[in-house]
Amino acid sequence: MMNEYKSLSVQYLTGTVQISKPAAPNLVAFDSPALEVMTDLRRIQAAVIAPSNTMEVANTYMMQRGVRTLLVMNDDNSLAGIITATDILSEKPMRFIQERGVKHSEIQVMDMMTPLDKLEAIPLEEVSHARVGNIVASLRESGRLHALVIDENTIGSPRICGIFSWTQIEKQLGTIIPPNNVAKSFAEIESTLIAS
Numbered sequence: 001m002m003n004e005y006k007s008l009s010v011q012y013l014t015g016t017v018q019i020s021k022p023a024a025p026n027l028v029a030f031d032s033p034a035l036e037v038m039t040d041l042r043r044i045q046a047a048v049i050a051p052s053n054t055m056e057v058a059n060t061y062m063m064q065r066g067v068r069t070l071l072v073m074n075d076d077n078s079l080a081g082i083i084t085a086t087d088i089l090s091e092k093p094m095r096f097i098q099e100r101g102v103k104h105s106e107i108q109v110m111d112m113m114t115p116l117d118k119l120e121a122i123p124l125e126e127v128s129h130a131r132v133g134n135i136v137a138s139l140r141e142s143g144r145l146h147a148l149v150i151d152e153n154t155i156g157s158p159r160i161c162g163i164f165s166w167t168q169i170e171k172q173l174g175t176i177i178p179p180n181n182v183a184k185s186f187a188e189i190e191s192t193l194i195a196s
Contacts, residue, residue, distance in 0.1 A: 028169075031132070034164075037164060038127065039165065046163075047061070047062070048072070049061060050109070051081075053109050054106070055088055068086075078157075081116050084145065087113065088112060120142065121150035122150070124150065124152075127162070132173070136177060139164065
């Protein structure tokens with residue numbers, strides 16, 4: 001079987017050689033399709049962690065992967081919850097230390113994560129017809145920086161197939177979105193941005 005493939009030609013490197021950088025995220029507008037700002041877990045490997053890992057391991061892993069959210073997976077590959085950089089870097093761990101009398105290094109992901117029964121997800125069916133402005137309005141209304149997307153039209157159990165991230169949306173919009181919860185509608189968000 002290997003005999004049917006020939007080796008590729010190579011060249012020696014000389015002069016100035018640089019390394020390619022990933023392309024900047026596609027710029028979008030509020031009326032762009034929402035799918036353009038979704039991290040599609042059907043194409044990109046999800047950043048996952050076990051509930052028993054320490055919070056410090058989760059923080060290191062986030063920095064290594066360049067992400068601010070990890071999906072927390074049980075041994076059977078089912079979703080247990082999510083942990084975000086905000087969970088780790090807020091006062092939440094200090095409150096936990098005071099309540100439980102544990103050391104910072106003993107805090108586990110399961111202690112800081114948002115468990116499955118407290119998570120919401122937007123159906124993929126909704127997302128496929130939505131605009132970026134709808135996602136921003138949804139994140140603002142929920143007061144969250146991330147939103148999961150669920151595909152219920154799969155064989156077996158429903159699957160998380162995407163994640164929306166406030167910071168990713170800001171990068172792709174090329175602007176900072178004011179984080180208050182006042183503006184709810186698409187039009188209100190646009191007018192807030194125009195005014196600022």
